Amino acid sequence: MQLQDKYRIALLSAYAIAIHSFENLMPTPIPWFRLGISNIITLVTLILYGFRAAMMVTLIRVILSSIFIGTFLGPAFMLSFGGGVSGTFAMGTIFFLSPRLFGPVGLSLIGALFHNIAQLVLAYVLFVQKIEPILIVSPVLITIGIVTGIVNGIIGNLLIKSIKIGMR
Amino acid sequence: MKLQEITNGITTADRILIIVLVIFSALGFIFIKKAFPKATEVRIEVNGKPVYVLPLTSDTTISVKGEIGDTIVEVKDKKVRIKESPCPNKICIHNGWVDRGAVICLPNRVMVFINSPEDTHNTKPDAITG
Numbered sequence: 001m002q003l004q005d006k007y008r009i010a011l012l013s014a015y016a017i018a019i020h021s022f023e024n025l026m027p028t029p030i031p032w033f034r035l036g037i038s039n040i041i042t043l044v045t046l047i048l049y050g051f052r053a054a055m056m057v058t059l060i061r062v063i064l065s066s067i068f069i070g071t072f073l074g075p076a077f078m079l080s081f082g083g084g085v086s087g088t089f090a091m092g093t094i095f096f097l098s099p100r101l102f103g104p105v106g107l108s109l110i111g112a113l114f115h116n117i118a119q120l121v122l123a124y125v126l127f128v129q130k131i132e133p134i135l136i137v138s139p140v141l142i143t144i145g146i147v148t149g150i151v152n153g154i155i156g157n158l159l160i161k162s163i164k165i166g167m168r
Numbered sequence: 169m170k171l172q173e174i175t176n177g178i179t180t181a182d183r184i185l186i187i188v189l190v191i192f193s194a195l196g197f198i199f200i201k202k203a204f205p206k207a208t209e210v211r212i213e214v215n216g217k218p219v220y221v222l223p224l225t226s227d228t229t230i231s232v233k234g235e236i237g238d239t240i241v242e243v244k245d246k247k248v249r250i251k252e253s254p255c256p257n258k259i260c261i262h263n264g265w266v267d268r269g270a271v272i273c274l275p276n277r278v279m280v281f282i283n284s285p286e287d288t289h290n291t292k293p294d295a296i297t298g
Contacts, residue, residue, distance in 0.1 A: 135204070139193050146186070150186065
């Protein structure tokens, strides 16, 4: 890993932490519901700098912002950590297998979907341990995930384009 | 910003994925609605005290001991009626089959409520005069 890459990862992580923390301050209509806009940074990192950088940015974001917010190792952190890692892993796998097949919107959707699935599984295993509430809540979460996934993908796409113009 | 600038990064696979996911989640909603119907229960009270709570989906006939005798309540096909009552005017029996609200037999102090568990608190009186 080159020094320049480290600077980039640091900068992108800083953006991700800022967005993640801001998102946690925003009031939402449903308690657990988050827009997942920090996933935009993961998406951009994955497409521009590859899987390792994206996973690193995700880990740094989840761990550091939970320390800043004060939820480190708490239930919210577990869900955030599991969701973030599996979402990034899913996006990275698909992007590694066929980089041309899905655009940023598709990758973002896959990330959002796996993020939600991981959180539902974690919530079941760690906290709820009843299958009915999880099953009832899951279509709602996945539908919201589709909408936010598409929106995040479009924003990420625009961001990648303007970064590429700036890099020339 | 033109609309094309937003859409030109979207590949065919993206579109297919969006459609598949939308169909998948719609099916999920339908499945959940079929698998977990709204739990509705029948609550029978005597003198304001709950005596029986049973699901509306059950098919049973039960006898409830009231002030002046036994009232027979029948639950069938998600409907409730008072089948027999010792009261003089039989208003409760003439109510017939009911699938929402309540059947009340005042002389025997028997009240049969149909409600989903979450709105039970609405059945308390606003105020009592007397």
